[in-house]
Amino acid sequence: MNPSASGAGAPPGLVGRLLDTIERVGNRLPDPAALFLILMLLVWGLSWLLSGVQFEAINPATGEPIRIVNLLSGQSLTAFMANMYRVFMAFAPLGVVLTAMLGLGVAEHTGYINAALRRMLSITPKSLLTPALVAVAVLSHVAVDAGYVLVIPLGGVIFYAAGRHPLAGIAAAFCGVSGGFSATLFVPSSLDPLLASFTQEAGRILDPALVVNPLNNWIFTTVSSALIIAIGWFVTDRIIEPRLARTEVDGDTKDLPKMEPLTAAERRGLLWATLAMLVALALFVLSLLPETSPWRAPADTPAVLAGGNPLLVAQAPVMQSIVALIFILFLIPGVVYGYVAGTVKTHRDIIAAMTKAMSGMAYYIVIAFFIAQFLAGFNGSGLGTLMAVEGAVLLQGLPVWLTIIGLIAMTGIVNLFIGSASAKWALLAPIMVPLMMQLGVSPDLTQAAYRVGDSMTTIITPLMPYFPLIVVFCQRYVTSAGIGTLVSLMIPYSLALTVLWTLLLLAFWGLGIPLGIGASFHYPAG
Numbered sequence: 001m002n003p004s005a006s007g008a009g010a011p012p013g014l015v016g017r018l019l020d021t022i023e024r025v026g027n028r029l030p031d032p033a034a035l036f037l038i039l040m041l042l043v044w045g046l047s048w049l050l051s052g053v054q055f056e057a058i059n060p061a062t063g064e065p066i067r068i069v070n071l072l073s074g075q076s077l078t079a080f081m082a083n084m085y086r087v088f089m090a091f092a093p094l095g096v097v098l099t100a101m102l103g104l105g106v107a108e109h110t111g112y113i114n115a116a117l118r119r120m121l122s123i124t125p126k127s128l129l130t131p132a133l134v135a136v137a138v139l140s141h142v143a144v145d146a147g148y149v150l151v152i153p154l155g156g157v158i159f160y161a162a163g164r165h166p167l168a169g170i171a172a173a174f175c176g177v178s179g180g181f182s183a184t185l186f187v188p189s190s191l192d193p194l195l196a197s198f199t200q201e202a203g204r205i206l207d208p209a210l211v212v213n214p215l216n217n218w219i220f221t222t223v224s225s226a227l228i229i230a231i232g233w234f235v236t237d238r239i240i241e242p243r244l245a246r247t248e249v250d251g252d253t254k255d256l257p258k259m260e261p262l263t264a265a266e267r268r269g270l271l272w273a274t275l276a277m278l279v280a281l282a283l284f285v286l287s288l289l290p291e292t293s294p295w296r297a298p299a300d301t302p303a304v305l306a307g308g309n310p311l312l313v314a315q316a317p318v319m320q321s322i323v324a325l326i327f328i329l330f331l332i333p334g335v336v337y338g339y340v341a342g343t344v345k346t347h348r349d350i351i352a353a354m355t356k357a358m359s360g361m362a363y364y365i366v367i368a369f370f371i372a373q374f375l376a377g378f379n380g381s382g383l384g385t386l387m388a389v390e391g392a393v394l395l396q397g398l399p400v401w402l403t404i405i406g407l408i409a410m411t412g413i414v415n416l417f418i419g420s421a422s423a424k425w426a427l428l429a430p431i432m433v434p435l436m437m438q439l440g441v442s443p444d445l446t447q448a449a450y451r452v453g454d455s456m457t458t459i460i461t462p463l464m465p466y467f468p469l470i471v472v473f474c475q476r477y478v479t480s481a482g483i484g485t486l487v488s489l490m491i492p493y494s495l496a497l498t499v500l501w502t503l504l505l506l507a508f509w510g511l512g513i514p515l516g517i518g519a520s521f522h523y524p525a526g
Contacts, residue, residue, distance in 0.1 A: 036426075047377075105356060105358070129158065181458060184222055217448045217451060218516040269343075407446065411424065433447075460491055
């Protein structure tokens with residue numbers, strides 16, 4: 001069977017040339033760490049060129065004309081050297097990621113996440129196999145990248161075992177894991193406080209007192225998960241699978257991974273681990289109930305005096321503990337599962353799991369160093385404030401909804417070349433958040449628009465780090481599958497996500513549906 005007969009071969013004509021161009025351009029981009037180093041040097045050069053220019057634009061934070069600080073002056077360079085390690089240590093997103101990954105790493109290393117996902121999918125009726133798979137893929141976001149190496153190959157295994165085309169299962173899981181990366185199925189992910197920390201730092205360019213709630217997009221992303229599941233279900237069953245009907249499965253299925261049932265030890269471990277997590281959650285909820293609970297913000301907190309819920313305002317200790325709660329609520333079931341199922345023998349195995357999780361974050365730590373230095377220079381130079389104020393002047397005549405769509409589209413284009421969600425937002429937030437604030441758009445809405453754009457094109461770019469791995473998963477079933485095969489499978493998902501997810505955000509904005517906890521649509525809020 002020739003896969004191209006069903007449309008699963010390399011994209012022809014214009015599409016093929018476009019993909020070739022994207023690949024060539026993307027391959028010429030420097031490593032993200034080097035990219036931020038180059039951007040930092042560019043900021044230094046621009047600050048030197050513009051430091052002598054008298055701008056009429058007014059800094060809204062001070063009420064005075066904007067002045068650019070020359071970062072190449074002797075005073076600035078010595079301050080850069082003296083503060084280099086302090087800037088790195090104060091880089092909030094780094095602590096967010098590493099802390100969350102300590103708990104998630106234990107849950108993944110001991111096998112708890114693997115067993116939980118397999119159990120959820122094993123009890124699903126065949127008629128609901130597709131939406132259940134996409135839902136599990138969305139849920140896997142709490143474990144960051146675990147979905148790529150666990151859920152996506154399981155998607156092919158499950159569909160093949162059910163007598164359906166395995167590539168359709170891989171595509172459906174890829175849609176949920178990567179296309180719906182910004183969606184969350186009720187459970188907040190480590191991405192929520194990570195992006196909020198970037199948003200807050202960017203917003204403080206104009207408003208030094210700005211506080212962004214780490215769950216400021218939680219309602220929107222939870223509702224978005226329902227949309228992702230619906231899109232994945234419809235596109236897989238009505239478009240992708242019929243298109244694959246004539247594509248022969250010619251791989252060596254004897255060596256394929258098996259969707260094996262849980263062993264007695266795994267079932268016992270999963271039961272006790274889940275019970276332990278539920279008990280921990282129940283105790284936590286009980287600790288929130290008393291009026292004198294230390295989790296609540298003090299009654300004299302300005303946000304509480306203004307009518308805010310003392311548990312939900314950004315200053316509440318419970319809101320500031322989201323990352324720690326993610327760490328604990330995955331550490332507990334991970335440890336319990338490990339001891340009960342026998343995957344952990346001593347406490348040294350737990351420490352080894354944390355060490356392994358941290359070793360996987362080494363590359364991110366390197367990138368974070370350069371991002372922190374770039375942001376410090378960009379914010380300290382005054383260039384961010386200047387771009388925000390002048391950009392707001394240029395965009396003042398445009399409708400807000402059109403500006404939001406423009407931000408989504410720009411993010412989607414950048415996403416074709418830079419795969420890391422945090423790296424992209426570190427680049428865009430210092431420009432877009434203050435700019436949109438100047439137009440009266442809240443940082444919460446700007447971040448939500450970014451999250452839509454950050455997800456919709458990931459599944460069609462060969463430059464996404466896990467893309468080649470997913471091509472390999474496809475080749476286990478269809479030996480002739482390649483990059484073109486996977487891109488052609490995922491384009492319908494990407495188009496549907498682009499249109500419908502954008503409309504969902506505009507519906508939230510138009511109808512005034514809250515984006516999340518402590519979130520607003522307008523700046524200043526009111």
